[in-house]
Amino acid sequence: MMKKLTIAWSPVSLLGWMLLFAFPVQAEEPAGKAAAVVGEVTVVGSSGDIREIRRNTPFFAGDIISTGPNSRVRLVFSDNSIVALRPSSRLVIDEFMHTGDSQVDKSSLSLLRGGFRAVTGAIGQARKANHQIATPVATIGIRGTDHEARYCAGDCVDLIDIGVDAPPDGLYTGTNAGQTVVGDQYFSAGEYGYTDPGGSTIPLLEAPQILAADPELRIDLKEPAEVPGERAPGPTDKTDQSEPTSESAPSPTKDDLLEIPAQPQSVRAVPCL
Structure with missing residues (x-):
């Protein structure tokens, strides 16, 4: 004889289920989008997922964004x-x-390698x-409102061809505009600084060539986002991935993307100021 199963719902559990279906979980809001992409730009998400960035691809808090050689991205x-x-x-979008609400808004980023040019938005203002x-x-x-930086760790050899x-x-x-503070040093528009590997910051009397001669940093961030040679727009969903083809190279792993290639000993041994 088949027994009849009876489920008793308490008022609290019933209310919990009602609220679950009445208020579905909201999707994570993106921190922003890629306005222009040239070359290979990838993201390792907070969950370890790997995504390729194209124009209009969103990025999120917790993402690690990497540009390859001869590649760039405007976020x-x-x-x-x-x-x-x-x-x-x-x-890293920390x-x-x-x-x-200026009391809770926050933008905290980490540059692990390379360099950038940046303009402050509403949060910093x-x-x-x-x-x-x-x-x-x-x-x-x-x-x-406008500043730039380049971190060198034995890898700033890419401008040798132009005499740097x-x-x-x-x-x-x-x-470039406004004021920045690096460590305990303040820098106004037109001023430059250097921080040694030990963390000591000093002002520089003139613009260092690693910044001043770098064509990647001499861009107008207010120009239209379309850049010659940029990647075509791709899917904007965070988890959407392109299907690999049989002729495609093996997909990189998370460790591949986060690895910083070893530099020649002659480069790593450059003495510090």
């Missing part, structure tokens, strides 16, 4: 701040929240302390 955040990553760079970019040797506090020798390792920063 536009939801607060209208802009970060243009040069080739062979890596940027935290990003933009609600319009409303509350300067809420927007900063960390590097392996110093944190850049934003007090201005690899400089000593460390962080090179420049302020």
Whole structure:
């Protein structure tokens, strides 16, 4: 004889199920979108998923964005701040929240490798302390609207062809408008700084060539986003992936994307100031 199964619902559990279906879980809001992409640009998500960035692809808090050689990307955040990553760079979106409330809004990024040119958005303009970019040797506090940086760790040899020798390792920063603070040093428009691998920051009397001569940093961030040679628009869904073809190269792993290639000993041994 088949027994009849009876499920008894308590008022609390019944209310919980009702609320679950009445208020579905909201999708994660993107921190921004890629406005322009040239070459190979990839993302490792907070869950370890690997995505290729194309124009209009969203990015999220927790993402690690990497540009390959001869590749670049212009990131536009939801607060209208802009970060243009040069080739062979890596940027982490540590935290990003933009609600319009300056008490809770925050933009916290980390440059692990390479360089960038950036313009401050609404978060930094409303509350300067809420927007900063960390590097392996110093944190850049934003007090201005336009600044640039290049972190060298034995890998700043890409400008030799245009007459720029690899400089000593460390962080090179420049302020184009407004003011920035690097470590305990403040820099106004037209001023430059250098932070050695030990974290000591000093002002520079003139623009370092690793910044001034770099064509990747001499761009107008207010120009239209379309860039010659950029990747065609792709899917905007965070989890949407293109199907590999039989002729495609093997897909890179997370470790492949996060690995920083070893540099020649002659480059790594450049003395520091």
